[in-house]
Amino acid sequence: MMPTPSGAGLWLEPYQVMLAVAGVAILVLAALNALLATRWLRTKRAIGVVRTAFQALQETHRTRRQTEERFRSLVLNTSDVITILAIDGAIDFFSPSATRIWGHSAETLKNAGLFDFIHPDDGDVARGLLAQALSRPRLSMSAEIRLRLADDTWCYFEVVATNLLRDPRVSGIVTTFRDITERKDFEQALRYQAFHDALTDLPNRTLFVDRVERALARARVTGVSASVMFVDLDNFKVINDSLGHAVGDRLLVTLTERIKSCLRHEDTLARLSGDEFAILIEDVRDHDDARRLAERVQEQLQVPFILDRREVFASVSIGIAICGPEHVEPDDLLRDADLAMYRAKANGKARCELFDSTMNEQANERLALETAMRRAIERDELRVFYQPIVRLEDASVVGFEALVRWEHSELGLISPAEFVPLAEETGMIVPIGAWVLEEACRQVKQWQDERCGDRALLLSVNVSARQFQSPDLVETVAEVLDRTGFDPTHLKLELTESLMMQDVERTIQRLHDLKRLEIQLVVDDFGTGYSSLAYLRRFPISVLKVDKSFVQRLGVDPQDDAIARSIVTLASDLGMQVVAEGIETAEQLRLLRSLACDLGQGYYFSRPVPSHLAEAFVMPAAEAGGAAGAAVIHALPARGDMSIAS
Numbered sequence: 001m002m003p004t005p006s007g008a009g010l011w012l013e014p015y016q017v018m019l020a021v022a023g024v025a026i027l028v029l030a031a032l033n034a035l036l037a038t039r040w041l042r043t044k045r046a047i048g049v050v051r052t053a054f055q056a057l058q059e060t061h062r063t064r065r066q067t068e069e070r071f072r073s074l075v076l077n078t079s080d081v082i083t084i085l086a087i088d089g090a091i092d093f094f095s096p097s098a099t100r101i102w103g104h105s106a107e108t109l110k111n112a113g114l115f116d117f118i119h120p121d122d123g124d125v126a127r128g129l130l131a132q133a134l135s136r137p138r139l140s141m142s143a144e145i146r147l148r149l150a151d152d153t154w155c156y157f158e159v160v161a162t163n164l165l166r167d168p169r170v171s172g173i174v175t176t177f178r179d180i181t182e183r184k185d186f187e188q189a190l191r192y193q194a195f196h197d198a199l200t201d202l203p204n205r206t207l208f209v210d211r212v213e214r215a216l217a218r219a220r221v222t223g224v225s226a227s228v229m230f231v232d233l234d235n236f237k238v239i240n241d242s243l244g245h246a247v248g249d250r251l252l253v254t255l256t257e258r259i260k261s262c263l264r265h266e267d268t269l270a271r272l273s274g275d276e277f278a279i280l281i282e283d284v285r286d287h288d289d290a291r292r293l294a295e296r297v298q299e300q301l302q303v304p305f306i307l308d309r310r311e312v313f314a315s316v317s318i319g320i321a322i323c324g325p326e327h328v329e330p331d332d333l334l335r336d337a338d339l340a341m342y343r344a345k346a347n348g349k350a351r352c353e354l355f356d357s358t359m360n361e362q363a364n365e366r367l368a369l370e371t372a373m374r375r376a377i378e379r380d381e382l383r384v385f386y387q388p389i390v391r392l393e394d395a396s397v398v399g400f401e402a403l404v405r406w407e408h409s410e411l412g413l414i415s416p417a418e419f420v421p422l423a424e425e426t427g428m429i430v431p432i433g434a435w436v437l438e439e440a441c442r443q444v445k446q447w448q449d450e451r452c453g454d455r456a457l458l459l460s461v462n463v464s465a466r467q468f469q470s471p472d473l474v475e476t477v478a479e480v481l482d483r484t485g486f487d488p489t490h491l492k493l494e495l496t497e498s499l500m501m502q503d504v505e506r507t508i509q510r511l512h513d514l515k516r517l518e519i520q521l522v523v524d525d526f527g528t529g530y531s532s533l534a535y536l537r538r539f540p541i542s543v544l545k546v547d548k549s550f551v552q553r554l555g556v557d558p559q560d561d562a563i564a565r566s567i568v569t570l571a572s573d574l575g576m577q578v579v580a581e582g583i584e585t586a587e588q589l590r591l592l593r594s595l596a597c598d599l600g601q602g603y604y605f606s607r608p609v610p611s612h613l614a615e616a617f618v619m620p621a622a623e624a625g626g627a628a629g630a631a632v633i634h635a636l637p638a639r640g641d642m643s644i645a646s
Helices: 014-077 097-102 106-110 120-135 181-195 205-222 236-243 245-260 287-300 330-346 357-376 416-426 429-452 465-469 473-484 504-515 533-538 558-573 586-594 611-617 626-635
Strands: 081-085 091-094 140-148 154-164 172-179 225-233 268-271 276-284 305-307 310-312 316-322 352-354 382-391 396-408 412-414 458-462 491-496 520-526 543-546 577-581 599-601
Touching: 081 097, 091 106, 097 106, 120 140, 120 154, 120 172, 154 181, 181 205, 205 225, 205 268, 205 276, 205 330, 225 245, 225 287, 225 330, 236 245, 236 310, 245 268, 245 276, 245 287, 245 305, 276 287, 287 316, 287 352, 316 330, 330 352, 330 357, 357 396, 357 416, 382 429, 382 611, 396 416, 396 429, 396 611, 412 416, 416 429, 429 458, 429 465, 429 473, 429 611, 473 504, 504 520, 543 558, 558 577, 558 586
Parallel strands: 316 352, 396 458, 458 491, 491 520, 520 543, 543 577, 577 599
Antiparallel strands: 081 091, 081 172, 140 154, 154 172, 225 276, 225 316, 268 276, 305 310, 382 396, 382 599, 396 412
16 A cells, blocks of 8 residues: 555545546435425426416306306397387397397398387376486486387386496496286276176276266356256166176166166266166256256166066156256265155155255254254163054953054154164164164063053064064063063064065065064054965964055945955954954044954044053953943043054
């Protein structure tokens, strides 16, 4: 080996140099590798970000394409019509549905403006809609207009307009048209039904009042009068009850056509209620004009109606009112015509009456009377009067008919002819009738217990039509008998012949319900109604009451003698008792005795009298007898004018 020079400690061996170089190289490579790895990661991350952004861009593009395709599909298939309009209404764009819904060709729509198709009456509405849209960009405005279709028909459309003139993608007024014709037709049908009668297709009360109001306004301006007529069909309930409501409806329809034939085109015929009509006549010169029209209507109804192969005769009662300065509101004129119609009814029906001021006064009096009558029971103003019922054979009193009287605190005794029909009409007859029944049962029961012993004392009480129709009648009678302890076999309920012939089957059922209470049932005013013997046999009747119109003509008219004789014979054959009412003379009494009539009542024996006077007719049991009874009757002053006649 070669010797090591001085300072050889600073020199490295070759292998050491190689190792050092190799180490440095390794370090450099490691550093370089680390540097390259860092750059690669950064590059990879950047590539990932770019890829993600690209994918997001692709998704956005795909979504936008789907949205555009969906919008295109909606536009192509919508049931509405979409257009883009210029400021002047020219059609710059229209959806394909326009040709399908409007029927116009694409060429026609391209060369037209919206106003070419709008109904002339809706032009202002359309112009107003566009003006609103122009003044308020991006806000939607709507209106309803009619458009002409290709077949020249008009349809309603709801139009929504939005101003997108500033949107460069649109540059116009976007309008959407939705067909609402079916809805408008339905609304119109509802409005028509609201103002017209379903059966006759006539204007109803609401529309009639509106037309009267307009007529009054014109009359105040022009000075030309108008007239209102109330037309009420007489006895319509009888037709309904006997022939049925379907026949009654056909009668009303036919009646409508006949009345229409008497009117001018400008006159209005309306149906106000079931059988009540009204006519508005404008340009009436005087009362004679209106009266002549009423007479023409009544002439038209003289020809019979053929309903279900039957001849049906119908008449009407007509009230006429001519407008004047006092008729400020439509109801004023209608009220006066109504009052005149009721006057026609009261005067015999099948006639016309012209309104006069006295009718209004009478109506006010009637209203005051009705108001007072509703307080009569609680003010203890009602009285029960008693008219003796006499056995004709010996003139002894066997019972009483109870009759209501009203002793008003200021007006004194009020005639039953004034307040009983009013009570019947208003329904007050039901509580009044119940009160009379209970008061009379209590009073006669007291007489029976105190004076008659075992001798029966009969009580007759009238039942009105309104009472008979009340569903509580049977229950009311049963409760009164229970509260008063009155013997039901001594109670007679009197019903008029005409009342019993209304709805016969129901009447028979109600009569049997009453009969089960063991009371007696009486046919009042027999011979004046419409009953047949076939029905009479089916009624559980105990007594027939001969109407006073026959009794008062006994010995004067042989036909009335024959009728009275027939009624007595009929009652005897059917096992019924007969009561003659309205006996006023000794000759009438003699003739009735010769006919073997059982019982009677009338002024010859006594007028109806208060209870304290009627008590004198009730003979004590020890004194009862024909001669005594007759003596009492003729000794009493009750035959004088001490009460209002029944």
